[in-house]
Amino acid sequence: MEAEKVLLALAVCSLLVILSKKLKQGLTKPELKLPPGPWTLPLLGSVHHLVSSQGGMYRAMSVLSEKHGPLMQLWLGEVPTVVASSPEAAREILKTSDLTFATRHLNATTRTATFDASDLVFAPYGDRWRQLRKICVLELLSVARVQALRRVREEEAALLVARIAASASSGEPVCLTRSIANFINDTIVRESIGARCKYQDEYLRAFDTLVRQTSSLTAADLFPSSRIMQALGAAPRNARVCRDEMERIIEQIIKERLEEKAAEKDDDGSEKAHGSGDFLDVMLRLQKQNGSITNRDILILLFDMFGAGSETSSTTLNWTMAELMRTPRVMAKAQAELRDAFQGKTSITEEDVAKLSYLKLVLKEALRLHCPLPLLLPRECRESCTVMGYDVPKGTAVLVNAWAICRDPKVWDRPEEFRPERFEADGAVDFKGTNYEFLPFGSGRRMCPGANLGIANMEVALASLLYHFDWKLPDGARAEDMDMSEAAGMVASKRAKLYLCPTVRVAPGPGPCSA
Incomplete structure (x- = not known):
């Protein structure tokens, strides 16, 4: 009990020191024209506006932006944060001032989870990031x-x-939900290392725990200048344990591949072509050609491949099937397109999928209504600048609320409806980062480089599920009663797992060879 009192007293003292610093800064700094925002509390800033609302922070930020405008100033503890909630605000940040906002904002947990921000996704803008992105x-x-x-x-x-x-x-x-997650994970692993991974269950357990550690704001995130808060924060320590476990597994995968390649050498000592074309083989070849690529670089890029492509893709597929169950008209239209196009086929190839049009609209609409990263990934202002007539000081965290933009009634007709035909009416709207009303993969220099891979993984799976099966809800459940709420976290996954009863409509052919 006494120890808890001491810790509480130390925390209060630490927060008072922070408040004192902020007051001094306010007396010495020139007055800035910051974006409008909601009223704040001492120390906590705007946090109470976000945690008191139902749903994720992006929902609360969307409501606040309706009152305070498309560019809004929040204070997450001592961290100044600007939120863009309109296509115009997103354009200024992601295009007009893209270089100014080209680096990532990091908290203690994210920095720890991403090898001190040395991976492609969270690396600060600079030479290393450019090298990793060029490789990818x-x-x-x-x-x-x-x-x-x-x-x-x-x-x-x-x-x-x-x-x-x-x-x-x-x-x-x-x-x-589980079937889709297994498909995406197995696919990403095979694309990355050419085969099933015997450590996959261990890796996924560590990855799931790591995601949970980075999914909510902690005291350490709100008060980064407080050494006491950093010392007391459990999330960074837990993230380090998970990251170390994942690092150990990836190192073992690389070691085994190197041993395999050494054993496969021809009699003359030359290396046999592995032939799988997986990402690991490509990186090892590049390492041999270019000594600047280290084993550490390979490990970190595999870490990004395993993580970045799995959670978002499985989340999107899960939401797509849920929305199709709630919209029988769209389900019937998508299945009719597939079954008319592939009459008599027992399996689907990507060449088949390329001929489809409505299926692609369905996936676009799912990405609009359920952006897998509703706040994209946080950026940081590298140099003080002006956005939409407001000052944004250096060091400000910047969030683009893609969830709010994709549901803005000023931009989208009947935005809450699942209606793929909206993209048919305006086929020019795409997710390649140039349409700022639709940014599921972001835009600018820090746009997700894996969009093509993610779409390819999702399209063939969705086409197969709709072509081979009819689906119904279990136990006579009604579609309108489905739980469509989001789980808390950086990725807006569906909170309740999706259970459906399949009926085989087109029998699949002989099973594929095991991989």
Whole structure:
């Protein structure tokens, strides 16, 4: 009990020191024209406006922006934060001033989880980030490389269909959330290292725990200048444990691949071509050609591949199926397109999927209504600048509320409805980062470089699920009663798992060879 009192007293003293610093800064700094925002509390700033609302922070920020405007100033503890909630505000940040906002804002937990911000996703803007992005864009995630891995996606989609078909005869509901997550994880792993990973369960457990540690604001995030708050914060310590476990597993994967390649050398000592074309092989080849790529770089890029592509893609597919169950008209139209196009086929290839049009609109609409990263990823102002006539000081955290933009009634007609035809009416609207009303993958220098891979993984799976099966809710449940709320966290996943009863409509062909 005494120890708790001492810790509380130390925390209060620390916060008083921070308040004193802020008061001194206010007396010496020139007055700035900051964006408007809600009233604040001492020390906590605007946090109470966010935690007191139902749903994720992006929902609360959307409500606040209706009152305070499309560019809004918040204080998350001592951290100044600007939130953009309109296409015009997003354009100024992500295009007009893209270089000024090209670096990431980091808290203690995220920095720890991302190898001290040395990975591609969270690295500060600079030479290292440019080198990693160049490797990804030109070698790992190019259109040609993504197409070269189509066989992996087709095989995994066929395995997904086979497993669901095997359980359909029982009449029991299938946890589609779990089936989709397994498909995406297996696909990403095979695309990354060419085969199943025997450590996959261990890795996913550590990854799930790591995501939870980075999914909410902590005292350490709100008061980064307080050494006491940093010392007391449990999230960074827990994140370090998870990261170390994931690092150990990836190091073992790389070690085993190097041993495998050494054992496969020809009699003359030359290295045999591995032939899989997976990301790990590509990086090892680049390392041999270019000594500047280290084993550490390879480890960190694999870490990004395993994590960045799995959670967002499985979340989007899960929401897509949920929305289709709530909108039978759209489900019927999508299935009719598939079954008319592929009459007599027992499996689907990516060449088949490329011929479809309505399925692609369905996926676009799911990305609009359920942006997997509703606040994108936080940026930071590198140099003081002006946005929409307001001052944004250096060091300010910047959030783009893509969730609010994609549901803005000034931009979208009947925005809460799941209506893929809206993209048919305006086919020019795409997710390539140039339409600021639709930014599921972001825009500018820090746009997600894996958009092509993510879309390819999702399209073949969605087409297979709709082509082979009819779906209904279990136990006579009504679609309008489905729980469509989001779980808390950086990724807006569906809070309740999706259970559906499949009926085989088009029997799948012979199962694919095991990978």
